Structures are given as C-alpha cells and as structure tokens.
Amino acid sequence: TFVVTDNCIKCKYTDCVAVCPVDAFFEGPNFLVIDPAICIDCDLCVAECPAEAIYQDTKLPPEQLKFLELNAQLCQEWPNIIDIKPAPADADKWNGVDDKLALLER
Ligand code: SF4
Ligand code: F3S
Secondary structure (H helix, E strand, O other), X not given: OEEEOHHHOOOOOOXXXXXXXXXXXXXXXXXXXXXXXXXXXXXXXXXXXXXXXXEEHHHOOHHHOHHHHXXXXXXXXXXXXXXXXXOOOOXXXXXXXXXXXXXXXX
C-alpha cells in the first residue's frame, strides 16, 4: 500500500485524489490518508503530490513509519474524498516544515 506522511499535514494539496483510480483517499481537517484495503499500488499519486508526502510502505523513511498505522486508522474515521479542492491558503508556507504531527487535527 501507499502511505501519506508528515509533509501532507497543513499542506493538503489534494492533487493526489484526482489521479487515484480506486478513490482510496480519506479526508481529515488538515491531512489526507490512504485506505490500505483499497489502494492497488498503482504508484500514480506519488508524482502528483507537490509536497512529496506519499511513499510506498516498503520505502517509508524510518521516521515516517508511524504513518502506516495512522493511515490505516484514520481512513476508518474520515470521509472519502474523490475531487480535488483548493489547498489551505498557507499551504506553501508549511510545505517542507519538519515533523508536523503535533499539528494534525482529528
Ligand atoms: Fe490510489 Fe494508486 Fe495512490 Fe494507491 S498508489 S492511493 S491506488 S493513486
Ligand atoms: Fe497531501 Fe500531497 Fe495529497 S499534500 S493531499 S498527499 S497531494
């Protein structure tokens, strides 16, 4: 499965949802996650993310491993998102800021 990681937090560009052939993305207030039970490992979303926040589970950097469980958990709580929407006005300001997990809204 593919996994959305830290740099999506407060960026949430949503370009990823436009290319996903199986609608595997779920939306929280300031972060998106992928449902591992839906993702078919097509790899299309990785190149679409302006924040480079999406990794294959087998290629996750060690400090992003916690996002594997977070994606699996939060996709059960959040609604499906199938259409691209405008990013937060300050998304570019947060792109590249390290370790935003404390800012994740549930
Ligand atoms: Fe969707 Fe493919 Fe990305 Fe999985 S890898 S979330 S199926 S676009
Ligand atoms: Fe997040 Fe990148 Fe999608 S910032 S919403 S994973 S395009």
